[in-house]
Amino acid sequence: MDLHERLLVQVSVRDVYDAATLAGHPGSGLVFTGQAGHDAVRMVRRAGYEGPLLADRRRYAGSARVRGTARLSADWIADQVEAGATAPLTDSGYIGEGDHEALHTILEQSLQWDDAIAVLPVHARWVSGDLGTLLRTVADYGSPVALVVEDGPPYPPIPLPLLSAGVAALGAMAYGASWGAIGVREVLRHLYPEPHEARGGWRRGGARSAFVVERLEFVPVERLREGTCGCSTCHGRPLRHLAEAEELHVNTHNTKALHGLHNRLLRATHRERWWQSLTEAAANTTAPPKGEPRPHPS
Structure with a gap:
């Protein structure tokens, strides 16, 4: 069992009892988030889960x-x-903007443990303006890494595994990353700058957003409009039905829809070209009606 070409589902420790439902399909796995993440790993392992498991202390x-x-x-x-x-x-x-000391300190310390993955939570500038330095530094140390990118301007796909990501994790895999992790809810798909104004996360009674394949976006459930979904959770029903669904139902739709994209990625002969076509098609989807804001991608 390893992480190669796995698309993991990043959850909180409170999702432990739903873990197998959210990541029970082939090619998946789980990342538990928080200080008790290792306890959640132990629980699902004892319950018989055989997929890859990680714990992100965050x-x-x-x-x-x-x-x-x-x-x-x-x-x-x-x-x-x-x-x-x-x-x-x-x-x-x-790792703040230009904080080379922090970058080197994490990579240097991580070398003392065999097989440890160095988590690199970086300011957006590292990938939008200083990616060459980041990639060279990672290559020089030679240890496996997982990148967490703070919210900022859009950036091109990065050939490194992403944690706490949105659909960019799939883009990274298309460009050579060996695995990636997509958060099951908004707060786990972002690294917010501090201080920040919270934009949701979990709320009682439903999920914050649902993944729309054609847009490559997580859309707030109240803003779902036209379109249907053929995943094994939705069974061809209109996406709008998710606005009234329980959180687990919406999150299961999200993971099934992403699993379908992941399978398409693995079958693609030219992955970079496939991802470029997909993102171009998503950018050309019908714009929201006049006066309605475009959903924030997450």
């Missing part, structure tokens, strides 16, 4: 996030290994 997010120069925790690594994680993720802090 010390890099929120108003109390730590800088990437902070010491990585050997106990956190050991807890993941004991719990049955596929590979341990470092509990990295945040």
Whole structure:
């Protein structure tokens, strides 16, 4: 069991009882998010889940996030290994714009553990303006990494695995990343700059947004309009039915629809060309009616 060409579903620890439903299809896996992530890994492993499992402590997010120069925790690594994680993720802090010291500190420390994946939570400028430096530095250290990109301007696909991502994780895989993880809800698809104004996340009674394949976007369920979905959750029904559905139902639709795209990616002869055509088609979809804002991609 490894992470090669897997599209993982990133969830919170409170999703532990729904984990098999959300990531039970071939080619999937799970990333549990939070300080108790390793406990969730242990629970689903004991329940018989055989897919890849990771635990992202996410010390890099929120108003109390730590800088990437902070010491990585050997106990956190050991807890993941004991719990049955596929590979341990470092509990990295945040790498700000131009913070080369933080980048080098995380990569240097991660080398002390075999098979550990260095989590690199970076300011958007690292991928929009300094990607060459980032890629060279990662290559120089030679350790496996997972990138978390803070919200910012659009950026081209990156050939590195993405955590806490939206559909960009699939784009990264099309351009050479070995795996990726897409958050099951909005707060797990973003690394918000601090301070920030919260834009949703979980709410009682339903999911925040539903994935629309034709747009390559997660759209707030109240704004779903025309179109149907043929995934095994929706069975050809209009997408609008998701506005009244329970959160688990919508999230299951999301993972099934993304699984379908993932399968298409794996079958594509020229993956980069396939992704370019897909994104061009999405950009040319019908614009929202006049006066209605375009849904924020996530």
